[in-house]
Amino acid sequence: xxxxxxxxxxxxxxxxxxxxxxxxxxxxxxxxxxxxxxxxxxxxxxxxxxxxxxxxxxxxxxxxxxxxxxxxxxxxxxxxxxxxxxxxxxxxxxxxxxxxxxxxxxxxxxxxxxxxxxxxxxxxxxxxxxxxxxxxxxxxxxxxxxxxxxxxxxxxxxxxxxxxxxxxxxxxxxxxxxxxxxxxxxxxxxxxxxxxxxxxxxxxxxxxxxxxxxxxxxxxxxxxxxxxxxxxxxxxxxxxxxxxxxxxxxxxxxxxxxxxxxx
Amino acid sequence: xxxxxxxxxxxxxxxxxxxxxxxxxxxxxxxxxxxxxxxxxxxxxxxxxxxxxxxxxxxxxxxxxxxxxxxxxxxxxxxxxxxxxxxxxxxxxxxxxxxxxxxxxxxxxxxxxxxxxxxxxxxxxxxxxxxxxxxxxxxxxxxxxxxxxxxxxxxxxxxxxxxxxxxxxxxxxxxxxxxxxxxxxxxxxxxxxxxxxxxxxxxxxxxxxxxxxxxxxxxxxxxxxxxxxxxxxxxxxxxxxxxxxxxxxxxxxxxxxxxxxxxxxxxxxxxxxxxxxxxxxxxxxxxxxxxxxxxxxxxxxxxxxxxxxxxxxxxxxxxxxxxxxxxxxxxxxxxxxxxxxxxxxxxxxxxxxxxxxxxxxxxxxxxxxxxxxxxxxxxxxxxxxxxxxxxxxxxxxxxxxxxxxxxxxxxxxxxxxxxxxxxxxxxxxxxxxxxxxxxxxxxxxxxxxxxxxxxxxxxxxxxxxxxxxxxxxxxxxxxxxxxxxxxxxxxxxxxxxxxxxxxxxxxxxxxxxxxxxxxxxxxxxxxxxxxxxxxxxxxxxxxxxxxxxxxxxxxxxxxxxxxxxxxxxxxxxxxxxxxxxxxxxxxxxxxxxxxxxxxxxxxxxxxx
Numbered sequence: 006x007x008x009x010x011x012x013x014x015x016x017x018x019x020x021x022x023x024x025x026x027x028x029x030x031x032x033x034x035x036x037x038x039x040x041x042x043x044x045x046x047x048x049x050x051x052x053x054x055x056x057x058x059x060x061x062x063x064x065x066x067x068x069x070x071x072x073x074x075x076x077x078x079x080x081x082x083x084x085x086x087x088x089x090x091x092x093x094x095x096x097x098x099x100x101x102x103x104x105x106x107x108x109x110x111x112x113x114x115x116x117x118x119x120x121x122x123x124x125x126x127x128x129x130x131x132x133x134x135x136x137x138x139x140x141x142x143x144x145x146x147x148x149x150x151x152x153x154x155x156x157x158x159x160x161x162x163x164x165x166x167x168x169x170x171x172x173x174x175x176x177x178x179x180x181x182x183x184x185x186x187x188x189x190x191x192x193x194x195x196x197x198x199x200x201x202x203x204x205x206x207x208x209x210x211x212x213x214x215x216x217x218x219x220x221x222x223x224x225x226x227x228x229x230x231x232x233x234x235x236x237x238x239x240x241x242x243x244x245x246x247x248x249x250x251x252x253x254x255x256x257x258x259x260x261x262x263x264x265x266x267x268x
Numbered sequence: 269x270x271x272x273x274x275x276x277x278x279x280x281x282x283x284x285x286x287x288x289x290x291x292x293x294x295x296x297x298x299x300x301x302x303x304x305x306x307x308x309x310x311x312x313x314x315x316x317x318x319x320x321x322x323x324x325x326x327x328x329x330x331x332x333x334x335x336x337x338x339x340x341x342x343x344x345x346x347x348x349x350x351x352x353x354x355x356x357x358x359x360x361x362x363x364x365x366x367x368x369x370x371x372x373x374x375x376x377x378x379x380x381x382x383x384x385x386x387x388x389x390x391x392x393x394x395x396x397x398x399x400x401x402x403x404x405x406x407x408x409x410x411x412x413x414x415x416x417x418x419x420x421x422x423x424x425x426x427x428x429x430x431x432x433x434x435x436x437x438x439x440x441x442x443x444x445x446x447x448x449x450x451x452x453x454x455x456x457x458x459x460x461x462x463x464x465x466x467x468x469x470x471x472x473x474x475x476x477x478x479x480x481x482x483x484x485x486x487x488x489x490x491x492x493x494x495x496x497x498x499x500x501x502x503x504x505x506x507x508x509x510x511x512x513x514x515x516x517x518x519x520x521x522x523x524x525x526x527x528x529x530x531x532x533x534x535x536x537x538x539x540x541x542x543x544x545x546x547x548x549x550x551x552x553x554x555x556x557x558x559x560x561x562x563x564x565x566x567x568x569x570x571x572x573x574x575x576x577x578x579x580x581x582x583x584x585x586x587x588x589x590x591x592x593x594x595x596x597x598x599x600x601x602x603x604x605x606x607x608x609x610x611x612x613x614x615x616x617x618x619x620x621x622x623x624x625x626x627x628x629x630x631x632x633x634x635x636x637x638x639x640x641x642x643x644x645x646x647x648x649x650x651x652x653x654x655x656x657x658x659x660x661x662x663x664x665x666x667x668x669x670x671x672x673x674x675x676x677x678x679x680x681x682x683x684x685x686x687x688x689x690x691x692x693x694x695x696x697x698x699x700x701x702x703x704x705x706x707x708x709x710x711x712x713x714x715x716x717x718x719x720x721x722x723x724x725x726x727x728x729x730x731x732x733x734x735x736x737x738x739x740x741x742x743x744x745x746x747x748x749x750x751x752x753x754x755x756x757x758x759x760x761x762x763x764x765x766x767x768x769x770x771x772x773x774x775x776x777x778x779x780x781x782x783x784x785x786x787x788x789x790x791x792x793x794x795x796x797x798x799x800x801x802x803x804x805x806x807x808x809x810x811x812x813x814x815x816x817x818x819x820x821x822x823x824x825x826x827x828x829x830x831x832x833x834x835x836x837x838x839x840x841x842x843x844x845x846x847x848x849x850x851x852x853x854x855x856x857x858x859x860x861x862x863x864x865x866x867x868x869x870x871x872x873x874x875x876x
Contacts, residue, residue, distance in 0.1 A: 164432060172679045176682075178641055180697060180744075182662075201680060204682070215339070215378075216385065219342050227404055228404060231401055
C-alpha cells in the first residue's frame with residue numbers, strides 16, 4: 006500500500022498513455038486554482054471521484070487518501086474562518102476574531118482545493134505503473150539519466166525502508182531505545198540506526214553504479230525501448246475532450262465570470 | 269519447484285577469442301583508507317590463462333583478491349574504485365584496463381554477489397530487457413531474448429513480478445538472466461551460492477550446470493562452496509595473498525587438504541576424509557560421497573558388520589537443575605501480509621544446550637528466533653526465557669538474557685571505532701563504566717580484535733565485521749545466545765574461528781541456538797538439531813537421529829552432509845551409519861577394517 010500505489014485493474018484511466026494523464030492532471034490543477042466558487046470546486050472534486058471509481062480504483066484506496074489528508078482538512082476548516090476575516094454575515098466574535106459565514110465557506114473551499122489537487126496526483130499514481138510514468142516523463146523531454154534516477158529512487162524506497170527496520174531490530178537487541186529526552190536527544194539517540202543506514206545506502210549505491218555499468222550504461226550509444234508507451238486514438242480523443250472542456254471553462258471563468266465568486 | 273529450462277542455442281553467443289582471459293603479472297592496489305598510509309596491495313602478480321569454454325572456479329579466503337580480480341575483468345577497477353593497476357589483463361582480446369565497463373560488458377558479464385543491489389527495475393522482464401535496450405536492439409529481438417533468458421534460468425511466468433518480491437534463489441537466477449540475455453562469451457559470477465538455502469543452491473547449480481555444457485561459453489565462478497566447486501568446475505584456481513597459490517583439476521587441488529586449510533579455503537568433506545583415512549594411499553583423490561563409496565566398499569569385509577557399534581540416537585539428557593533456557597509454548601505468528609510463519613510451535617531448550625535450527629528459507633526459523641528476544645511477540649502461545657515469561661518485558665531488558673547475533677553484521681555497525689562498537693551493548697545494560705570497559709577489553713581480546721580497536725569497524729573486511737558483532741554481544745555476557753546464520757559469507761578460516769568461540773561459550777555453560785544452512789556445522793557442533801518447516805518443528809533429535817534420516821530430510825529440502833551420505837552408502841556393507849564427522853568416520857573405519865594406523869594399505873579404485 007505504502008510504496009507502489011498502482012492498482013492493477015483494467016480501467017479506462019489505466020489504459021491511457023501517461024502523457025494524457027499528465028495533461029489531465031495539469032488542467033485539473035489549473036481549474037482548482039482559477040475557480041473560486043465553492044460549488045464548482047466541490048463538483049470538480051466529485052468528478053475526480055467519479056473518474057477513479059469508473060476506473061475500478063477500489064473505494065478503500067480513495068478512503069486511504071482521505072485518511073492521510075484528514076488532519077490537514079480538519080485544521081483548515083477549523084482555523085481558516087478565524088484568519089480569513091472576509092466581510093459577510095457574522096456568526097460570532099471571539100476577542101479579536103470575527104467569524105463570518107463567508108470565511109467558513111472560504112475554509113471549505115481551500116480544503117476542497119487541497120483534497121482535490123492531492124487526489125489528482127493519485128489519479129496518476131493509482132492508475133499508472135511507475136515505469137510507465139517515468140517513461141512518459143522521458144518522452145516529454147526529461148533526460149534518460151534523470152528518469153533512470155527517479156525510477157531507481159522509487160524502486161529502492163521499499164528496500165531501504167526494510168533495511169531501516171532490520172537495523173532498528175539489530176540495535177534494539179543491544180538495548181537501544183529512543184524514548185528519552187528532547188528533540189536533540191532523540192536525534193542523537195537515532196545515531197546508531199541512521200549511521201548504519203547511511204553506510205548501507207552508500208554500499209548499495211556503489212554496487213548499483215557498477216551494476217549499471219556492466220549492463221552498458223555509460224556507453225554513449227543510443228538506446229532502444231522495449232515496451233514503449235503508445236499514444237493511441239483513445240488518447241487523442243481524451244486529450245481533445247480535456248482541451249475542449251478546459252478551454253470552455255477557462256472562457257466561462259474569465260469571459261463570463263463563471264465561478265469567480267466564492268458563493 | 270519445477271525448473272524448466274530451454275536448451276542453450278550456442279550460435280546465439282558472441283564469437284569468442286581462443287583465450288577468454290589472459291592475465292600477465294597483474295598487480296593492483298587500492299588507495300589507502302586513511303591518508304598518509306601506504307596503498308593497500310591486493311593483487312601481487314597474478315598470471316593466468318583461461319581458454320574459451322572452460323568452467324573455472326576461483327577460490328580464496330576473504331582478502332585474497334578474488335572480488336578485485338572480478339572488478340578488473342569487468343572494467344570496473346580501477347575506473348570506478350580508484351587504485352593503480354600494473355601488468356596486463358586481457359578479456360577476449362580487449363585490454364580491460366583501457367576499455368570502459370560498458371564496452372567490456374558485451375564480452376564479459378559480471379553477476380554481483382548481492383542480488384538486491386544489482387536489480388533496479390520494476391519488473392522481472394524489464395530487468396532483463398534493460399541491458400538489451402542499452403545495446404539498441406530492436407524491440408522484437410529484445411522480447412525474444414527476455415523470454416529466452418528467463419526460460420534459461422527457470423523464471424518463465426514471473427515476468428511481471430517485482431524483482432524485490434522474489435526469493436533469494438530467484439533473485440540470483442534473475443541476476444544471471446540479465447547478463448545471459450546480453451550473450452557475452454564469458455560469464456563471471458561472484459559467489460553465486462552465497463546466502464542461499466540448500467534448495468535455492470540446487471536451483472542456481474542447475475543453471476550453472478547448463479551453462480557449463482554450453483558450447484563455447486566460458487563460465488568463471490568465485491565461490492566458497494567447495495562441495496559445489498568439486499562437482500561443477502573443470503579447473504580450480506586458489507588465490508592467496510594476491511597470487512595464484514594452487515591451480516589444477518579439482519581432484520588435484522582438493523587433494524591438498526592441509527595446504528587449503530593454511531590458505532583459509534574449504535575443501536569438500538570427502539576430500540578431507542580421503543586425506544585422513546589411516547595410512548591410506550589414495551591414488552585417486554575422492555571428491556564426492558558416491559566416488560568414495562565405490563572406492564571404499566570393497567575393503568569392507570562382511571565380518572565388519574559385527575564390529576559396527578551402535579550409534580546413539582537419543583538426545584543427551586539435561587542434567588542441569590536450572591529452568592529451561594528457552595520455552596516456546598504453542599506459539600502462532602502471522603505476518604501482516606497474511607503469511608503464517610509460526611503455526612502452534614513448541615520448543616523446549618534446556619539450559620546449556622547447543623542447538624542447531626535448520627530448514628528452508630521461509631519456514632519460520634528467523635521468526636522463531638525473533639520471538640526469543642521480544643522483537644516479535646506471539647499472537648497466541650507463550651515464550652519464557654529462563655523460566656520467566658517474556659511477555660511484558662522490553663527487548664532491551666531481554667537483551668540481558670538473550671544475546672542476538674543478526675545475519676547481516678552491517679545492520680548494527682555504526683560506531684567510529686571497533687572499541688566503541690563492542691562497548692555499545694554492554695553500556696546500554698546500565699552496568700558501571702568500569703565493568704563495561706573491562707568487559708569490552710575482554711571481548712576485544714577473546715575475539716582477537718585488540719589490534720584494530722581504534723579502526724572504524726565499517727572499513728574492516730567482512731570476516732572481522734562479523735567478529736565485531738559477536739564481540740559486542742559477548743561483552744553483554746548473555747547466558748543465552750541466538751545466532752541467525754552467523755557463518756553466511758565467512759570463509760573457512762573465519763567460520764572455524766566463530767564456531768570455536770561458540771564451542772567455548774557452550775563449554776562455559778551458555779545455551780547456544782544457531783540457525784544455519786550448513787548441516788556440516790550442525791553435525792560437528794550441535795548436541796541437537798531441530799528442523800523447522802512451515803512454521804512447525806518438523807524433526808527434532810540428536811544430530812545422528814536427524815541427519816541420519818536422509819528420506820525425512822529430503823522432504824524438507826535438506827541433504828545430510830557428504831560424510832553422512834557416505835556412511836549411508838556403506839551401511840549395506842556393515843559400516844556404522846550415521847557417521848557425522850570426518851573424525852567419527854575415521855574412527856569407525858579403523859574399527860570396521862581392523863587395520864592399524866601404522867600398516868600401509870591401498871584403497872582399491874574402481875574405475876571412477
